[in-house]
Amino acid sequence: MIQNHFGNGLMAGLQSDAARPATEVNGFCADYKRGFVLGFSHRLAEKSGDRNQAAFEAGVLSKRYGLDWELVAEFFTEVDRRYTARYFFAGYDGVVNTSLTQ
Numbered sequence: 001m002i003q004n005h006f007g008n009g010l011m012a013g014l015q016s017d018a019a020r021p022a023t024e025v026n027g028f029c030a031d032y033k034r035g036f037v038l039g040f041s042h043r044l045a046e047k048s049g050d051r052n053q054a055a056f057e058a059g060v061l062s063k064r065y066g067l068d069w070e071l072v073a074e075f076f077t078e079v080d081r082r083y084t085a086r087y088f089f090a091g092y093d094g095v096v097n098t099s100l101t102q
Helices: 005-015 030-048 051-064 069-076 079-093
Strands: none
Touching: 005 030, 030 051, 030 069, 051 069, 051 079, 069 079
8 A cells, every 4th residue: 555645645645733842753764754844834834824924934834854955845835825925935944033024
């Protein structure tokens, strides 16, 4: 049976009320972690109504989980989401800039 690690991570992220600590996800492959980050950030955006904050959190989680930014950034760099990509990269780089969140 073929495992869909990305899909499993995505579903776990969509169902999660909180980000998992890095110690909990270290045993998972990059596809699972990527899915979790994208699912969780989508849930956060839907719940809060703030896609930029969700993108920032996705950047933070990507860095925390040891993901290469390229694995996740493509989701935020599509034509209609270029502004949101700034928030993703700020989160990934650990930039705390109040002008980004206002």
